[in-house]
Amino acid sequence: MLPDSANSRMSSDLMQSPAWQALEIHAQMMQGRKISTLFAEDPARFKNCHVEQDGLLFDYSRQRITQKTIELLVNLARQEDLDGWRDKMFSGEKINTTEGRAVLHTALRRPADETVMVESENVMPFVERVRQQMKTFTEAVHSGEIKGSTGQKINTIVNIGIGGSDLGPYMVCEALKPWQKADITSYFVSNVDGTHISEVLKRINPETTLFLVASKTFTTQETMANATTAKNWLIEKLSNEDAAKDHFAAMSTNEDAVRQFGINPARMFPFENWVGGRYSLWSAIGLSICLSLGYDHFEALLNGAYAMDRYFQGAPLDRNIPVLTALFGIWNRNFLGCAAQAVIPYDQYLHRFPAFLQQLDMESNGKRVTRDGEAVSYDTGPVVFGEPGTNGQHAFFQLLHQGTDIIPCDFIAPKTSQNTVGEHHKLLLANMVAQAEALMHGRTLEEATGNPQRVFEGNRPSSILLFEEINPYHLGGLIALYEHKIFVQGIIWRLNSFDQFGVELGKEMAKGILASEGRGKSDIGILNYF
Ligand code: G6Q
Secondary structure: OOOHHHHHHHHOOHHHOHHHHHHHHHHHHHOOOOHHHHHHHOOOHHHHOEEEEOOEEEEOOOOOOOHHHHHHHHHHHHHOOHHHHHHHHHOOOOOEOOOOEOOOHHHHHOOOOOOOEEOOEEOHHHHHHHHHHHHHHHHHHHHOOOEOOOOOEOOEEEEEOOHHHOHHHHHHHHHOHHHOOOOOEEEEEOOOOHHHHHHHHOOOOHHHEEEEEEOOOOOOHHHHHHHHHHHHHHHHHHOOOOOHHHHEEEEEOOHHHHHHHOOOHHHEEEOOOOOOHHHOOOOHHHHHHHHHHOHHHHHHHHHHHHHHHHHHHHOOHHHOHHHHHHHHHHHHHHHOOOOEEEEEEOOHHHOOHHHHHHHHHHHHHOOOEOOOOOEOOOOOOOEEEOOOOOHHHHOOHHHHHHOOOOOOEEEEEEOOOOOOOOOHHHHHHHHHHHHHHHHHHOEOOOOOOOOHHHOEOOOOOEEEEEEOOOOHHHHHHHHHHHHHHHHHHHHHOOOOOOOOHHHHHHHHHHHHHHHHOOOOOOOOHHHHHO
16 A cells, blocks of 8 residues: 555646656756756766766766756656655566556566565566576477487577567577577567568478477467467478477467467476566576577576666665666656657667667557556657667668757667677777767857758767677666666656557457458458458
8 A cells, every 4th residue: 555645646647746846947947058068067077977887887978967957857756656666566566557467577587595475475486497497498409308300409499479579589689699509590480471480481491490489378369370380381391290299389378278289288488477578588488598599698698687676776766777767768758858769779789679679668658548547648658769870870860960859869889899800899889979979069050161951959868878798697787777767767657567558459450350351341441452
């Protein structure tokens, strides 16, 4: 039960609250303030506006903020009881109220000897049992102890899943390519467009392939269609009705459906409904990561995330990287009016990170009703998009520099590259810093020798996240950082970040349309042309 003061606060409008009002007044005072002037006024601005933590440097000196802004934003977080909500999440309270579920992706990376209670049961023994199941299976596949139905060693993994059961593991496997097992090739199939599975099936050998069906519900239309196609293909190619039992595994919460599909229950890797799809790469859904990279690297990923969890729980709010990134996001969205957020990794291996983050952020906080069911009167989650630098520079950065919208950027880079070739890494990092500086300084009409087309208004905010290197440990930390950023923003916007009713309407309508096919003329014009 929340204290009374909190209850009365919840029912009043966030925008009328003291902390929000103080920020409104501050925002008026900050109008017209230039980031470059803030630098000129404080030669130690970089020193004062960065945090170093466990191989990560967070430079927020190019945000349009002062220490006062941070103080007021922290007040807002306190007013919304961030500490209390954070503790509730970590301790297994059912903060996903619309679905009546705890939110415990953080339990998946905790050491086995810790205790996390859900409905008076410690979930850690279950978490550890599944981790051991994943480890044993991974090692048996790699050693050749587990073979295909014709006795051949498995050398190909095909993960079939979509949304949260695809984007996370796929992004991680791409990001950690240098750790990929030399004798394993991994594919990820998600789209119901038959092209996706067909292009993979063209390239693989049924005798040496293991299909992983990743689906929390095991009812998702796209995944079941792709899994069925894969199963039929396998049976036909191997002329063996039973082949699926040696060539399929499942990661799911739905044991009955897995059994019905014909997958050996011993090859089912379970997880619980307190793991949301987009937060599930740490669970059994990460089996494709284990098989692609080795269990030890999956463990390092978990450890990196766990270290970030501990830091998020313990660091003071005004020095806490996930909290600060969230607060700057709130400042930019609600007080500077920025409707989008770009995420630009200067690391080719992170090329799927923006796509992963799009789901994590937009599915979590793309909502217009509070956790109490009231319509919000303020803006919530921004549009999140990105591409790796430097590619993005030659594409949409035009709009970032000279467009009519101000779009804050997060730049992410490793200090050390996994591939030291000539001067490439120097060039890469120089480009990143140049973009951040150009966004901030812009170019005046005078500097542009009177040519208005060449004027950049500047004063556009950005942050830099600089990692020692992108390895399994730091990638775990990076993902957890963004998970917590999104959590903090959801708390401040008073949302339930852990449901996703917005993706369901279209799914239901697709079913209806499919069922109506062949029943004569449709009211939906385009259908008459299919
Ligand atoms: C994620 C969403 C969604 C989900 C997919 C796949 O948070 O809920 O992206 O992950 O729809 O669902 P299944 O894992 O149940 O197939």
